[in-house]
Each structure stands twice: as C-alpha cells, then as structure tokens.
Amino acid sequence: QKEVEQDPGPLSVPEGAIVSLNCTYSNSAFQYFMWYRQYSRKGPELLMYTYSSGNKEDGRFTAQVDKSSKYISLFIRDSQPSDSATYLCAMRTAGNMLTFGGGTRLMVKP
C-alpha cells in the first residue's frame, strides 16, 4: 500500500464547474500538506500549503485537511480551461522529505 493515494483520473469537467480533488494517506506523522499543479512538460508549482487540520482559501482554491480521517482535499471554484493540468498532493513530517501522490489529471472543457 502506498503512503499517499490519489485517484489518477482523468477528471473532465465543464468550464465554471466546482472541482474536488482528494488524497488519502496512511502515515499519521505527516504534518504539512501541499498541493502542486503540473502542466505538461513543466515542473510542479506550489498552489497551496497547509499545516495540520483545517481549511485554507486562496482565491478560487480551497485546501482542506482532515487529519482524523487522513484525508485532504483541494477545491477549485469557477474552473477555467487554464486549470487543466495534473494536480499532485504532497505531504511531509516535521523534518522529513516530501511524499507525493501519483497525481490527478484534470481537464476543464470550454
């Protein structure tokens, strides 16, 4: 069993839809949770960064962490074709390396 599980998709939605992306994990020592966006043939770029449980909002993006369920989510409101990319969740313990999920490919159709 992988430490971080993520549905690979692809997830196809119409423009303007609300998108929900999720990851589950098994290591209860993870404290820092991140979402990266990766366009084709590009490196990942950090979208959201949260510490411990709770919600964090940044524009059209909301990240949720539920440590009791070992479940994190990223919501994208009013999705745009430019949001089409692969979304990677990542997490780490206090002093350790990043562990990534496998990524979910998102396609937003005009």
Place this chain on the structure above:
Amino acid sequence: EAGVAQSPRYKIIEKRQSVAFWCNPISGHATLYWYQQILGQGPKLLIQFQNNGVVDDSQLPKDRFSAERLKGVDSTLKIQPAKLEDSAVYLCASSLVGAGAQNNEQFFGPGTRLTVL
C-alpha cells in the same frame, strides 16, 4: 527572479550507456533536491543536499546513480549504466531553507526527460 535551470531538457540513450544531468538552483537557495518522476506517477525524492552535504540519499540506487553538489551551488546527477526502467523525468528543486523548517517551499525546474532504449 530566475527559476531553477536544468539541462539538457531531453536525452535519449541506449541501455548500459551513461548520462549526466545538470541543475542550477535559485540563487541563495541552500537546499537542492533531485526527484525521479516516472510517467503517470508523482515525483520520488532521490537525494537531498544542504549546501554541499548530503542530507538524505536513502532512495538513490547507489549502484548506478551518483550525485554531487560541488561548492554548494550547481549539481549533477549521473546514471551509469542506465537501465530501461530509468526512463523518467528527472526534476531538480531548490528551497531557501532546509526540509525541517516550517516554510520550505520547493521550487522545481522543468526537468530532463530521459528515454532509455
């Protein structure tokens, strides 16, 4: 601010050949990471440097992979000899502070896409 630079962007080699990748991190970033991203998977850390010292290389296949970061700036990752399963994108990332700090955003380069035939 210039980002993380990597070269070459693409490389095609035959199995058992050797190959080297180069990375130039963001100026002033103390920590440098090399990741391997196989198609359809998330990046997997191979090695982490803090300045010119190795912090973590537990997932580096040391029988064929080597990396160095002389002078604590640029870094090279080498594979010798390459295997078919080494086909992947090799990503370099850097961060201002070490992995243990609360805020240690990692900035990624565009990667080098390696194909081993």
